[in-house]
Ligand SMILES: Nc1ncnc2c1ncn2[C@@H]1O[C@H](COP(=O)(O)OP(=O)(O)OP(=O)(O)O)[C@@H](O)[C@H]1O
């Protein structure tokens with residue numbers, strides 16, 4: 001309340017220039033000289049009681065009530081209070097309450113150092129002014145002008161803080177000593193009222209400050225609570241994430257343990273051990289299974305020497321080779337070698353490893369070693385069984401030819417007998433026919449050779465079991481098979497033709513096995529034409545140079561042809577459509593051709609019958625598997 005009026009004290013202070021001397025506007029002595037009216041204590045007491053009750057009941061209006069009381073008791077035209085401003089260290093006076101004619105000027109004021117109130121405070125006594133606007137021109141516009149103004153200072157703790165004043169705007173009434181006395185007593189009340197108002201203001205200020213502080217605090221608390229809530233939520237989230245992560249980790253650990261167990265089991269079942277090897281440090285780590293394969297006690301530190309001590313002396317060069325190669329550069333390696341166990345048994349192992357550099361740039365090999373002893377044994381057994389089978393089927397095929405072969409052999413034999421008898425007869429005639437005998441002896445030798453050739457070929461096909469690789473002219477092989485089968489084919493009324501390429505490159509392989517394939521194909525072709533009576537039973541054998549430096553042989557018949565539904569079964573073992581067939585012929589053919597890295601297939605002819613073909617690589621370095 002007190003502070004709020006300050007902004008209305010808006011005189012242009014710096015332009016105020018004193019127009020008259022202070023003394024010329026003071027007339028304080030007049031108060032003693034004038035005739036004084038008698039004191040009216042009753043009125044004065046009533047007024048003071050009213051003031052005190054206002055102070056108690058409505059302290060906010062006390063200053064205005066005091067101004068009214070001054071007006072009433074001094075019977076003046078205007079009355080009011082001037083208070084030093086508090087916010088700028090008392091540089092001005094302002095008027096918080098005015099009663100009477102100057103009431104509209106509430107909120108106005110005067111400068112502290114240049115004005116009637118300042119004079120009162122400087123002199124520290126009551127002063128009576130007349131026409132103060134003569135010295136203080138900023139008061140000129142304040143209407144109506146003051147004829148006389150009685151100003152009384154009031155104090156708080158011995159220090160003047162303001163003035164109360166009464167103004168006469170005309171000379172209808174002059175202030176006297178009684179006014180001065182009453183004003184003195186009202187000045188004391190003003191001091192109490194001022195203190196009360198200041199305290200109330202302070203209190204209000206403090207309350208406002210406290211409320212402000214409380215609001216801030218509430219905001220802060222709210223903010224804090226929100227933060228705590230957010231943080232709590234974050235922490236809870238984090239906690240649940242952690243719990244999830246922990247659960248996941250536990251699951252992963254379990255899964256890892258399980259997969260480790262699986263791995264160990266898988267290694268055990270597949271007889272495969274794994275290892276990790278760092279050539280730079282010589283560090284070698286083995287899985288349990290690898291210790292078992294090498295038959296070395298679990299956990300014994302592994303060194304290359306230890307590994308070497310188990311390798312078969314004939315294969316030790318492989319270890320040295322591997323050692324050199326892997327140290328030289330990062331590479332992958334794959335080796336097959338044998339282990340010689342302390343009980344002199346031999347194990348076959350297949351090792352492979354992948355080389356890489358670890359995070360420190362160190363060379364590292366991670367690999368696996370599989371004990372393939374059993375597999376090797378079964379492979380060998382299988383190969384033996386296969387060649388046994390091939391042999392048996394060959395014998396079987398040939399046995400069906402036996403009659404015609406016997407015929408072939410018996411022909412030259414009976415020729416030989418006839419020739420020998422003729423020869424004897426010529427020699428025993430007189431004179432002996434030496435020339436004729438020589439000729440018949442030559443024929444005997446020729447027939448002998450013919451029979452011997454057949455026997456040799458037959459023996460070759462019947463007797464041989466193991467594969468031997470040689471360079472073969474397929475055309476020759478075909479001719480030999482034809483020679484053996486010809487009479488059989490002829491007895492089946494088969495018309496055999498052949499177109500053998502003159503530029504056929506040689507192939508590498510086992511002659512007897514390949515002849516067996518040709519023989520099987522010829523027999524099947526002949527069988528397929530058994531029931532054909534409405535057309536010639538033509539059989540055509542062709543050899544030709546095939547794409548990609550290969551040699552191809554085809555056997556084309558005019559038989560019953562192929563059943564499209566069974567095409568994919570033809571080469572399967574035991575597939576047969578014949579009453580006396582075993583369904584072995586074509587499966588033996590396929591295994592032989594595949595061993596020679598070749599292909600075998602069947603196609604339906606455009607006309608009647610089918611064509612069976614195989615093609616083989618021509619390179620002489622081809623190895624039979
Ligand atoms: N040239 C062909 N024309 C038509 N069908 C054929 C021909 N060659 C083979 N087949 C069919 O393929 C089947 C399988 O032939 P494969 O040579 O494997 O056995 P098989 O001749 O029946 O008996 P075997 O074991 O005595 O040779 C034959 O039963 C036949 O049905």
Ligand SMILES: [Mg+2]
Pocket residue numbers: 520523524581584585586
């Ligand atoms: Mg057959």
